[in-house]
Amino acid sequence: MANVALRNVHKTYPGGVEAIKGIDFEVGDGQFCVLVGPSGCGKSTLLRMVAGLETITGGDIDIGGRIVNQIEPADRDIAMVFQNYALYPHMSVYNNMAYGLRNRGMPKPEIDTRVQEAARILEIGALLDRKPRQLSGGQRQRVAMGRAIVRQPKVFLFDEPLSNLDAKLRIAMRVEIRKLQRRLKTTSIYVTHDQLEAMTLADILVVMNGGRVEQIGNPLEIYQKPATTFVASFIGAPPMNLMPLRDAGGFKAAGGDGILGIRPEDILLLNEAPAGGLALNLTVEAIERVGAETYIYGVRSQQGDAPTVSAKPGELPPGEVIVRVPGAIAPAIGERIRATAPREKLHLFSADGRQRIDL
């Protein structure tokens, strides 16, 4: 049980490429922290730095009050679950889990107790004699988790552990990982590019981009109040609609231009915009009906029928807007619809997208 703190952490590769450009955050004891970001944003590198598989070229990583920069992975008291599971192919499931304990010189009976206990928790007791190649993807995943659990480490590190599973299993394992972590109360850091996994698992969500942290916080808070346009479009599916405003005038002086954001589900198909809200005329280009809801891909009309925003927020250039409505609604392709959004559901960002402006 420990908290993990990163202080001004940097990583520069020998070639001069700066992968991590100064990261600070802290994961409290027993919390589940998710690092999320597009591929190449440095989230895996950061996790591997916590694990000790990558050197730290600047700043400190602190696990349980001890700076671990120079400490070998085995001595950091962490356990890691890899994306491809990295099970030892020639060892049985039992030995895969026991290997790390044996290397530590733990007495046999205790190893056995721990492995049996982990196997019971993960329901892989019947598989202990099998080799990894005789297991399905989900089972391998469980063994990889088992190998982490038996160590009883201070911190679990997960490197996209579910991305090799099929969609259905992924959801099941996601729930299971969350339950397991709640039960063991072990501090965890989890890397994923899947924003749904990130939202559902995290106590603390760290959104990364280009080697920097874009936003840290409670997942719902991040969803409701994204700090930048990057976060706004990365968290939430379908992504937030972002429209440049040539003159943000109507929406409080932001010093000229800005970017207006509306989540697809916040758009209502009404004729009259609510006071202070936004109204758009859309031509339906495509719809996707997924059952419970319908996604409408509309294009804002270009001329003649100029977009109207009741609170005069300046001009909106043409572009695509995604609207999420209940599944029963299904406008025809080419139909013109009027989309509105109340003022309190609008997000405004500075023109470079780096800053949120409160409306």
Next chain:
Amino acid sequence: MVEHRPLNDIIAYAILTLGVFIVAFPVYLALIASTHDAATVISGNMPLLPGSHTLENYYRAVFVGGSRTSREPVGHMLFNSFVSALGIAMGKIFISILSAYAVVYFRFPFRKAAFWIIFVTLMLPVEVRIYPTYKVVSDLHMLDTYAGLILPLVASATGTLLFRQFFMTVPDELLEASRIDGAGPFRFFKDTLLPLSMTTIAALFVIQFIYGWNQYLWPLLITTQDSMQTIVTGIKKMLTTTDELAEWQLAMATAVLAMVPPVAVVVFMQRLFVRGLVETEK
């Protein structure tokens, strides 16, 4: 898919059968010759069916040696060959797996250079470096010793390359998982890399055992005592007689015996051997 026509099949089989016949017939002749007495073999009319002197010929070849030229019995030569082939095969595997491990997994100064130097030795087979090698071996007083037969042939670029290629296919995550599991470089090698390399080791063993067994020039140069010669050089010496008839039936029996161990190694290790060369999925 190639079109199937009976005529094509017949032609293909005929050519293949002819090929097999051409390769196998001399071997068959050796086998036949080893079952007749000296007079029959020498007469010039080589029979195509086995004769009645099989046991006698093989007994003499293995335990007694030739009567007219006082040569070592084949039993001892087989032993010499076996020791040196085994020594060469195992030595090569030992050295090349360690050097490949170093080249692939460790970052040290001049790593690339080290690899290229190993690679370049492919261009220097024993025959090319035979004089300096002989000089070194003789200065070290290793003439007529097993060490002299084995050591100069132990370094192997082929083996290093084969292991290197294999190690590169082992996922990095295994090394990382080992590090987290507290396994140092030696443990990782012993517990993970070595068991995974078993098929590659088997393949290399087959190749190098036969390579060692078939060595001719080197043993011929450095062994002067009959008690140290290998079977491959021994056959030749059996036929070198000054004023008497060569005992062809014994030479043929020796040749047949010389073929047995490599064939046995291939037959028994074939399954592993093939897997080692074709297996890519780990």
